[in-house]
Amino acid sequence: MAVAIDRAQLEAVALNEQEYRAIVRAIGRDPNDLEVGMFGALWSEHCGYKTSKALLRQLPTEGPHVLQGPGENAGAVDIGDGLAVVFKIESHNHPSAIEPYQGAATGVGGILRDVFAMGARPIALLDALRFGPLDSGRGRHLFAGVVGGIGGYGNCFGCPTVGGELYFDEGYADNPVVNAMCVGLVRHDRLRRASADRAGDVVLLVGADTGRDGIHGATFASVEMNERSAERRPAVQVGNPFLEKLLCEACLRLNELEGVTAIQDLGAAGLTSAASELAHRGRRGIDIDIDRVSRREQGMSAYDVMLSESQERMLIVVRPDAEASAREVFDHFELHADRIGTITGTGRMRVRERGALVADLPLKALIDGVPLRTPTATFAEQRPAPVMPAIEEPEAILLDLIASPNLRSRRPIYRTYDHQVQDNTVIGPGFDAALLRVPGTNKGLALTTDGNPRYVALDPYEGTQAAVAEAARNIVCTGARPIAVTNCLNFGNPERPLIFGQLQESVRGLADACRALELPIVSGNVSLYNETSERNIPPTPVVGMVGLLDDLSLRCPAGFQEDGDIVFLLGETREELAGSEYWRLLGAPLEGRPPTVSFEAERRLQAAMLDSIGRGVLRCAHDVSDGGLLIALAESALYGGRGLRCPGIVGPVSREAAYFGESQGRIVVSVAPRRVPELQKLMTTHHVPLQTIGVVGGDDLHVGSDIRISLEILRQAWETAF
């Protein structure tokens, strides 16, 4: 069959000939230009998940407390008291590479809308960021722009940014990773699904007028970038957080009304995606009268309107008799609403312009019809770890490490984010996990994002498992019990076998780790083609996790609390240095086997922690992660403003591994002297190894004859500016 469309037009929407033929088969004719554009957007990697869908099926998505798994705007989990926590993480990498401020800002805007579309009030934001080194102009431009955009949007909107993480690595110099996670709360009976299941319902488009910004954004996020990508700047949207705040308040009020069938945000692929998804979820059809869409400029074609990604827009589906009361809500917030269409029983999306039918497509083909791609996977061979010289000056190494960009204090960044608005922030940014009060209860939600890109680069399976384990450990350190996961898979071009191999192994690791810890994955997002001129980002799965603490008075801080407290290391240290920040500092090649997770030991450790914190035995707890044990001890000392006297750290491993190795499954804790026997007994019961480290007190970090640094010097190094 000849293809009745030229190659350039297909390329513009990132479809191949085989996919074009599938469209012709599905609709029984050649599609017109608008229809090709609509298919291109929905069959893009970003919307259609054509490369990752088959892999994602192995993820565990169910659990006794899951109220909503993947497939909606966001996932939802029961937290008791009739409340649900709603959350999701999403990428905005491609736009941020081109226009960092607006790219990051609209990433935050998009994830906020996903959460309030579910009827939930957004209560927290987190951001996982990866950049190239800051020694180049472009590196600085991207970093400053992204951080500015996140703050600019979140601060104005009024949702606290309470956590996240930040890594620098040469591999992100071209393509930064910008992932935003939003967490919201809603009563069970008001949890909303964006499903239009009643023919005759009215479709309202609310919020911003539609402009030409962001056309082909979904497509743009689904192809590799090159030196001409900057020309795609018009594909980056511009955010208006003030309008989003009004839209949020209106949607939450609307959510309390009778007769509102569905609320859906307009994100990637704009009106095309939002309208078709909500009609298809309800097994119905939708008619759209494009002339009714308010526009920012004249001369916009149906194509422009259907594919615009203008921000701060929502689709609201209401029963005809509820339209007036919905309009009262919009009027109150001085929002503009257009009645742009109706839900039908046809199973098709029909678009009319000046009375003429300009698109008529079966929803099933649009949403579910994308032919899945099964690229070839190959796997990099693991090279042996390099041989590195023995450590000579541990004190200087510790100071250099704690001042290095990946380990130094993040305060210069998070103090530009409002992390307190809404009056729920009990533990703010800068620690293992943030802890928020659930308003009106004595419960807490612990929130974190994790993903060490160096481990994943060394071994995508093990590295992704480590990300899940570390996230859970971070949650447990606050005293909370991990309850569910969201994830964002950021990878390079999957058409390259090595990249697809990374993705495949990473997803397998994610699935296995979540099963091992009995954690359901309730939402997520995939960002592929993070490639510029054949340079691909390191494989970057990011795990977002939520934990529940039943009694906030039992929370556990991360800093040393009282002089005289005894410090212990829980867990086992092994000879694991590959992938460590220490080796990076020494300039070692990234080779060898990363630290591996024993889930049996991990489960025991986490159970022991929850048991100890629940009994009030621990004074503080801090996860040992990037930088290793000495960095963890230094951080607990700096958090608490108290020193540590440690006679020396001995063990079965080398001094390097003991000080700076990043073995998983370890936590530093402190306890009051009189409770030491209780801790020892608990650890014996749970079969968790316990090693005495030292005593809290003094103004120094003092480790045997190797290290004696005043907290002030340590703090100066730690607070090195970016």
Place this chain on the structure above:
Amino acid sequence: MVFPGTWSDRDCAHAVLDVLREPVRFVDHREQTVDGLDLVILPGGFSYGDYLRCGAIARFAPVMEAVTDFANRGGLVLGICNGFQILQEARLLPGALLRNASCEFRCEWVHLRVEQSNSAFTLDCRPGQVLRIPISHGEGNFFADAETLDALERNGQVVFRYCAADGRVSEASNPNGSLRNIAGISNTHGNVVGLMPHPERACEPLLGSEDGLVLFRSAIHALTRVAV
């Protein structure tokens, strides 16, 4: 007072209603009257997105006429952060709030020295008392001409100054470049107070401090005194 883009309204209500058990009413920016209220709070946020100049649009909201009358009749008015900016735009308080000297938004804990215990919102404070309360703003750099500054000092209208934990006022304890470390001021009668820090975020030990309560308690105290 709730303007489009206000977000500390719920936090203020939490402090007054949930913590202090005093009744709260949310007043829409289009309302024409504040009759029946004892205390008006203009909370923080980004009214109208702060797109033109912080507070510059909100001050034209219909309710601001009623707030101005209320203030002129001696009613108690507290402007927090964006609310302080609105009070200045409405000429209920002097001076202006410029962009932070760092040119960055800053959200962090600061210490405030209470300079005046005569204002309605500091009646229960000792002069020199140090409060630990967070800031969260991009434009809180207090500015006024020398003459106004001197008048503020002379009339005892400087209510709060940024200081160190021990109460010492220095450049190092100034988070935003405010002239003379001024964090909050009152009108000449002391019934209208504006400050950049957020006392409503410091009303519970769980959230790190309850030093902010004293502002609300002082106001309640002031109202009871008037009633007697």
